[in-house]
Amino acid sequence: MTQRTDVVVIGGGQSGLAAGYHLRRLGIEHVILDAAAAPGGAWQHAWESLRLFSPAQYSSLPGRLMPVQPGETYPDAAHVVSYLADYEKRYELPVRREVWVEAVHRDGAHLRVETDCGDWQARAVISATGTWTRPFLPAVPGSRDFTGRQLHTVQYRSPAAFTGQRVIVVGGGNSGAQIAADLARADVHLTWATQRLPRYLADDIDGRALFDHATARRRALDDGRTDTGGVASLGDIVAVPPVRAARDAGRLTAEPMFARLTATGVEWSDGSQTEADVVIWCTGFRPALAHFASLRLRGTRGHITTLGTRAVDEPRLHLLGYGDWTGPASATLIGVGRPAREAAREIAELLRA
CATH class of the missing domain: 3.50.50.60 (FAD/NAD(P)-binding domain)
Structure with a gap:
């Protein structure tokens, strides 16, 4: 049996929760489908010593400041997991867990989201699956010879x-x-x-400065001014x-x-x-977008061409949190709020049409 809603959000990590927050504020019916068994997104799988780049107050999702972790300037991954779990509960976000999205198909005026727990029909989809499940391994000579x-x-x-x-x-x-x-x-x-x-980067630069720099670059590009080079230009x-x-x-x-x-x-x-x-x-990741194969939207480097967060060739689809190509610093806790808000607003306009 196919279930119906206005918006399906794929992924229940930080980007999916930010999307849910803004959809909820606009009164848009939605569901968040998450493959994981517990809250926390990729943070629950990180190494033990991992620390955020910014203090807690500069690492927050929209609407809820991250509490300070006692004795730590830069919170650890476990603290982030607790924060995300609390965020999800506080805003009563409609997350359904251990649901694996297998494909998204065009279905007339709707998009059909095929999962291992049945299908969903929606007027719009937000993909927030991130990159953690697609680690990149470079092709290096002799890699098959190594016995370690x-x-x-x-x-x-x-x-x-x-x-x-x-x-x-x-x-x-x-x-x-x-x-x-x-x-x-x-x-x-x-x-x-x-x-x-x-x-x-200079020792006094942390995630706060990086977010500001990424935002300034996006504004410059949008205004037709010279590219500042983004965060990568700093180090x-x-x-x-x-x-x-x-x-x-x-x-x-x-x-x-x-x-x-x-x-x-x-x-x-x-x-x-x-x-x-x-x-x-430690060679990075690629965007986890295999569920869109049937839509035939993939461009260079595995990316889908977007205008803001909206897929250019499928306006009912928004991509959130994959990097600067889906919003300045959108792969960060503090950076995902703004593109999530913009995606929710664009979807609201689509639903009114």
Whole structure:
């Protein structure tokens, strides 16, 4: 039996909750379908030492400030999970859990959302599935030859699992730096490999400044002014306290990217080799958009062309929280509120038409 509602939101993490908040404020009937068994989105799967880039008050969803975590300037992932669970309950958001969306189809004046628990028919869909379920692993020569373990960021939890082992961390972004810093303080023989020298943001820059910079860039582009270069122009790594401490202590030194994997480790461009038990790939993610395959909307780099959050080739579809291409800083807690509000307003206009 097909169920009906005005809007189906796919994904119950931070972006899906922000969308639900604004839809609720506008009195729009909706349902939020989440594949996870519990609240918290991707934060519930993060490594133990992960910290936000900003203080709690600058890491909040619309309508509800994140409480300060006692003794912490930058809240940890567990605190974020608690906040999201409370947010969902406080606003009585209609989340249905352990529902896996398999596909979205055009169905006349509606979109049909096919799930493993039955179908939904809606006049609009907001996709907020994020990227966590689509880790990216680069094609590196010798990757099939390596006999040790290869992990991605999504599988890392704590240094305890690597005591006494030789670990190579690959990636010069925030995840690579934070995981390398985490391992650097433990009984681990660490090698950190990056494509280019690590680019740290100034120590006094955190998520607040990054959000402001991303917003200013979007406004400049919208006004036809010169591109400021966005957050990437400032650097690749936010120097959160653990990263700063490891860097300043000389425990966080990056090596140029290796040329290939061998059976027992890696080979560098000069022919020298380093033995390794584990390689941890901190090499980013791709948007989780497989459920839109039947709509044939995918463009370059797996993205769907959007105007704001709205899909250009399917105006009943909005994408939220995948990165700057769906709103400035929209993949962050503080940044997703504005594009979520804009998406809800556009949908309200669609429903009135």
